[in-house]
Amino acid sequence: MLEENYKKFYEEIQSDIEKSRLYTDEIRNLAYGTDAGFYRLTPKIIVRAQNEKEVTKALTLANKYSLPVTFRAAGTSLAGQAITDSILIIAGKHWEGYEILKGGEEIRMQPGLVGARINQVLAPYGKKLGPDPASINSAMIGGIVMNNASGMNCGTHENAYKTIRSARLVFADGTVLDTGDETSRKEFMNSHGDFIRKIEEIRDCVRANKTLADRIRHKYSIKNTTGLSINPFIDYDDPFQIIVNLMVGSEGTLAFMSELTMKTVTNHKHKASAMIYFPDIVTACQSVVTMKPGPVHGAEMLDRVALRAVEDSDGIPAFIKDFPDGVTAILVETLANSQEELDNNIKEIKNLLSAYETVKPIEFTDKPEEYSKYWNIRKGVFPAVGGLRETGTTCIIEDVAFHIEDLPKATAELQELIAKYGYKDGVIYGHALEGNFHFIFNQNFDKPEELEQYVSFMKEVDYLVVDKYDGSLKAEHGTGRNMAPFVKHEWGEEAYELMKEVKQLFDPKSLLNPGVIINEDPDCYIKDFKTLKPVHDIVDKCIECGFCEVNCLTAGFSLSARQRTVVQREIKRLENTGENPDMLKKLKKGFAYLGEQTCAGDGLCATSCPVGIDTGKYIKYLRSLNVDTARAQKISGIVANNFSTVGSTIRTGLKFVNGVHTVMGSTLLGGIAGGFRKLSGNSIPAWTPAMPKGVSGPKPKEINQENPLKVVYFPSCIAQTMGPAKGDPYKEPLHKVTQKLLEKAGxxxxxxxxxxxxxxxxxxxxxxxxxxxxxxxSELEAALLKASENGKYPVLCDTSPCLYRMRNVMDKSLKLYEPVEFIHEFMMDKLKFNKVDEVVAVHPTCTTTKMGLTAKLKAVAEACASHVVLPEEVGCCGFAGDRGFNYPEVNKYALRKLHPVIEKEKVVAGYSNSRTCEIGLTTNAGVPYMSIIYLVNRVTEGIKATPNYKKKPAKKERAAI
Known part of the structure; x- marks a missing residue:
């Protein structure tokens, strides 16, 4: 039950924010309250804000009722800075607007834009973001800036602090300031003159204190995110620019940033990388010190344990498995403006390293398809190592920085310290060129002695980094909760008091993210630990990093892949302990829709998970438990054993509905069908004008045995029952068009x-x-083996998801192809393409993506049409077979970004390779989507050539239906 002030907040905010985006239920508060760090708090209220006005209202009410507020973007933060037991405001999805400025020299953005997406839109300008954290494919720019996440190549010269230009801020009292707008600055000066004067006063006092000013310069000569960023007071004169830069690394403790403008940096066209292997970690660090003055733009270290964690990754050579203990890799990158400069850089780097022993010869590659694998492996080290942990332990990651001259000795001592405390799976890796290392270890907190082990270890880390080497306890992951008690020790009393003064100025009631950065509780870092208890082998490796969420179509709608695992872990924990049965009941009830029914099960979450966790597969496992009843199995068996009859029934039903559609029209039928669905409690499938008509199966023709070109064609059950919709431009059934196309190609x-x-x-x-x-x-496999003469002939299936399962479960002697792949590999040279002057869109299904065929889909379409659009940020359509009929809201949400692209590009039609997906696409895009086979058949003609077989009457053979 919410306390009185929370109840008042909740009641009042509903006048500005719809109730559907205000969460107070147990399951969503648990799920959305989780981030990538190793702490867990459960919020009382979650606000999914969609714009600045809503955030302003939330902060105004929170200030009115003195309720703490925490902000969240992607939730990939690692130090406990995006969790709360109060009010959580999420500003991720729906905060994705941007504007390119000055020809790409700058970009204005909202905080929910994913870093990789920003680089995608900047690429045509030859630009990119300065910060390049390993989580850039998932982290959002709001979190990147507010944590001062830097990354692999940006160092301290191109990080968020150096590249931010202005920001639009909402303060704790609801006041809005746009530092890039002169009118807003004047208004703020009039309303908050004392605030600006205080900023100037602090600035002048800091500069007058030479000891403190020198200390600040020294501390920020290397990466440092320990405490608030107090360097703006010596770096900038303008009080408004000081305010902007105080935001960097503030972790939401000073204000909410609704918009920001950043300077971009050059995205060099010429790049080369090498994975260099050294016999030990000291030699590897010494080599980095040597390379530092050279043309090296990135040097990432992976110790032997880190290499072991990624040794099975695509792109890692097999020989690393044979390396002895101690071998350490340095992944080096060099950038240039020309190929000649790049070649000279490589030569210079090799000369710098000529005195060092390496385990393997140094080999650079300038091929993107090769070096990108190295960097993807590096980005995935943390989750990969976390996936190797002992089940039930907590994965802890810290990141420290040393001055480069101290790197070899300090790193060796850090490695010895990890060994001293028995962390056999402890890993050291990271940005060696900047003296910045991450170290990961897995800790169990079930027993008092294990907690004491952690406390003692952290105290020794504190001594090593701060007292011995005057380094940074937090280099780029933010202070959060886990380093808050150590801020004063690292900075000293005077600097720490300055940080507290800044916090008091911006947040007088200490309502913004309390407990983060400034925390007087010396034990806050050993409280509220997250437990990662085992649930199932499929998901037990998950460390809840959130990398999956960019490819989870229900992230921000119901639950994401990460959140499904979070909830299931809590359900399992409650089942095991027997505590709080009421909570257990609520979680199970809520998960039925939010977790199970709305999951498409497409498995795309695994494509961005560094350890390949397929949460969709786990959900299918849960479904198997739910249907494991005699009645469900009996019905399933009846359908399986009478599939031809079932197909005939569906076909007849679709023909009837199509006839009614023709007579009534879309509006009338849609209203009637919607009414019946509502009365049935949504148990009747949703109807859409894109609903296909029923069709009969194919009719085989006689086969000319003398023709060496043969293909076994299996029209999916969908293609045998579902034809075009009433408004589709092509009227023939897919199987008939496919047969025509194949015969056209000979x-x-x-x-x-x-x-x-x-x-x-x-x-x-x-x-x-x-x-x-x-x-x-198994029945299909036997039929295909017979038809193909045990794999002699290729097999084509016209539906990509069907083909994907066939490949996974069937005899490997079968040569199985989906449409795009077969056309691209075997038909392009057998057909004459007459390209049409049209703008068409293509949609790679989830299985097309997982099979790596997106590029071929686009290439085939480009052979057919003058302009092909592959809509960005549109992944799985969410139709998921028949699930789109029962849960159309998932399909609508998944494709929410499709229609604007279709309109902007003036697309006339779309093409894919799954009939059910095409129904959902047509419904939400506003243009018809059909199989790519229709387009290819339409624009091609056969190439006449003398056949290489004797012409004689064909044997009369007819395959049975």
Whole structure:
């Protein structure tokens, strides 16, 4: 039950923010309250704000009722700075606006824009962001700036502090200031003159204190995010610019940043990288000190344990598995403006390293497809190492910085310290060129002696970094909660009091992210630890980093992949302990819709997870538990064993509905169908004008045995029942058009026996009915082996998701192809393409993406049309077989960014390779989507050539349906 002031806040804020974006329920508060760090607090109220006005209202009310507030963007922060047990304001999704300024020299952004997306839009200008954290594919710019996350190559010269230009801020009392707008500055000066004068007073006092000023300069000569950023007082004169730069690294403790403008940096066209292996960590660090003055723009260290964690990653050579203990890698990058300069850089680096022993010869590569693998591996070290932890332990990551001259000795001592405390899986890796290392270790906190071990270890780390080497306890991950008690020790009393003075000025009631950076509790870093208890082998490696969320279509709608695991872990914990049965009941009830029913199960979350966790697979496992009843299995078996009859029934039903659609029209039928669905409690599937009509299966033709070009064509059960919709531009069934196209290219088409009874098993698998899914795929496998003469001929399936399952479960002797792949590999040279002058869009299904065929889909479309659009930030459509009929809201949310692109680019039609996905795409895009096969067939003609076989009457063979 909410306390009185929280209840008042909740009631009043509903006048400005719809209730659907205000969470007070147990399941979402738990799920959304979790970030990537190793602490957990559960908020009382979550506000999913969509604009500055809503944040202003929330802060005004929080100030009115003296309620603490914490801000969150992507939640990839690692130091406990984005969690709270009070009010959490999330500003991620819907905060993705941007504007390119000065020809790409600057960019204005909202805080929810993902770093990689920013670089994507800047690429045409030859620019990119300065900060390049390893989490850039998932972290949002608001968090990147507020934590002063720097990364692999930006050092201290191109980080957020150096590249931020202005910001639009909402203060704790609801006041808004845009430092880049002269009118806003004047208004703020009039309303908050004392505030500005105080900033100037602090500035002048700091500069007059030479000892303090020199201390600040020295501390920020290396990476440092310990405490508030107090260097603006010596770096800038303008009080408004001081305010802007005070925001960098403030972790939401001073104000909310609703918009910011940053200077961009050059994205060099010429790059080369080398993974260099040294016999030990000291030699590796010494080499970095030697390379520092040279043309080296990045030098990332991976110790032997880190290498072991990623040794199975794509791009890592097999020989590292044979390396002895101690071998340490340095991943080096050099950048240039020309190939000649790049070659000279490589030569100079090799000369600098000529005196060092290496385990393998130094080999640079300037091929993006090769060096990008190295850097992707480096970005995924933390989650990969976390995935190797002992089940049930907490993965802890720290990051420190030393002055470069101290690097070899300090790193060796840090490694010895990790060994001293028995952290056998402890890893050291990171930005060696900047003297900045991360170290990871896995800790169990179940027993008092384990907590004492951690406390003693951290005290020795504090002594090593601060007292012995005068380094930074936090270099780029932010202070958060885990280093808050050590800020005063690192900086000294005078600097710490300055930070407290700044905090008091900006946040007099200490309502903004309390407990972070400034925290007087010496034990705050050993409280509220997150536990990662085992749930299932599929997801137990998850450390809740959030990297999956950029590819999870329900992130920000129901639950994300990460959040599904979070909730399931708590359910399992409550089941094991027997505590709080009421909470357990609520979590299970809430998870039914938020976690299970709205998950598309597409598995794209695994593509951005460094350890490949497929949460969709786990959800299908949970579904299998839910349907493991005699009745469900019986119905499933009846459908599987009478599939031809079921298909005929669906076909008839679709023909009937299409007839009604033709008579009534879309508006009337839509209203009636929507009414019936509402009355049924949404148990009746949703109807859409894109609903296909029913079609009959294909009719095989005689096969010319003398023709060496043969292909086995399996029209999916969907293609055998679902044809074009009423408004589609192509009217023939897909299987008929596919057959025409294959024959046009000179192929003899072989159909498997008993087609109408065959299915790949995907409909059963998606519902967790694995036994019958495997039954159907086994039946299909046998039919395809027979038709292809045990793999002699290739097999084409016209539906990508079906083909994906077939590849995963069937005999490897079968050569299985989906449409785009088969056309690209075997038909481009057998057809004449007459490109049409049209703007078309393509949609790679989730399985197309997982099979790595997106580029081929675009290439085939580009052979057909003058302009091809691949809408950015549109992933899985969320239709997920029949799930789009039952939960159309998921499909709508997944494709929310599609229609604006279609309108902007004036797209006339879209093409994909899954009929059900195309229904959802058509519904939400505003233009018809159909199989890419239709487009290829439309624009091509066969190339006449003398056949390489004798012409004679073909044997009369007809494959049975």
């Amino acid at each position: 192929y003899e088409v072989i159909f498997p026996d008993k087609m109408s009874s065959l299915c790949c098993g995907t409909p059963w698998e998606s519902k967790g009915l694995i036994e019958h899914a495997d039954q159907k795929s």
